[in-house]
Amino acid sequence: MNAPENNGEDLWVFGYGSLIWRPGFDFIDQRKARCVGAHRALCVYSFVHRGTPEKPGLVLGLDRGGNCRGVAYRVTADKRAATIQYLREREQVTMVYREAWRTVWLDDDPKQRVSAVCYMVDRGHEQFAGRLTLEQQLHHVRQGHGRSGNNRDYVLETVGALEKLGFRDRELHLLAERLKGTHEQS
Template identity: 30%
Template sequence: MASEMVEDLWLFGYGSLIWKPPPHFDLRVPGYVEGYVRRFWQASEDHRGTPEAPGRVVTLIDRSHWETLTDQHSDAPPTTWGAAYRIPARHVAEVREYLDIREINGYSIQYTPFHVSKTYAASHELPAPIDCLVYVGLPDNPQFMGPQDLQGLAEHIVKSRGPSGENKDYLYGLDQALIELGEGSEDEHVHDLARRCREVESRACGNIGKQADSHGPGSRLQRVGSTDEQEEIEK
């Protein structure tokens, strides 16, 4: 009996995967998904916090569920921007195993249509839309925090850190990476939290505005060649 043909895998990143991509990808495509809202409502015990003091990272929330919740950021764009990565078939088993291990802290596998940005699509031939795997922290997972006070959330992010580094660097990196994806890709929830965190830092160090131009790690794509080299995978 012939073995089953393994196809290329498409993976959608909406958090640090935007600038810290998975190993072995051969194509990175900017674009968006529909029907979700991105929020810093997922606790992180393994990357940006510890079990004793969890940090906060993003997850995707089904828009119909989000509309039933009370959120201080009461508006959200109809699209959630990020980056899709193509993993060649020969590396799919290795990367899937690695991702599944690294994403066990509350995330589950979903599939969603990914729409390539118009600017990128104009010069590249790609399927429309692309069926992408995405890791989502569903509302019933134990790390899902739900709506939170924005100022309290910002203060929590500033003081949190874990094996992958400062929680605030994750936020600043995501904010900058979204801006760099192209027109319309900014996220007000992320941007407002970044602004609040910088204000918290400035007050703490007694130097108002010192952090205003800090972009975090999002300004440079950090590419690795294997799962052994990869520091972290966060959505």
């Protein structure tokens, strides 16, 4: 389903990573939500926000298959176009994501569903990392630093935000434990 910028309706935005803890736009409602048919994965080499082309970091992508728990934000119709523009400037710096409209279930209730804009990873893009081992993820996260800061902080912020929501992402939490543990290297 495609939703134009100015269709006169409120906008729903699905956040699964940094949009959970730093949305950066005004919203009138924030709800726990589930996107079925896609999952959160640390599968995008970051060349701008959390790394550089020479020393890429890793950021989350919404990839096909499975399901993802996150946050749905409701934006008033009068701020719809400005919010979409903001999201495009933030998420589409290198075009590694595809803007998509997906059905999300609010509060995990199949009776409460909305169409939300979200950013799906483009598997054909050069920054698509695919499935990396824990050691490969640790390497990129430890080296990554870009326009938006340290890659380690990005991972730890995201894990902290997920925990506050009562969510646990097994692989991301394991990575965070290693980043905080005795395995930390400078």
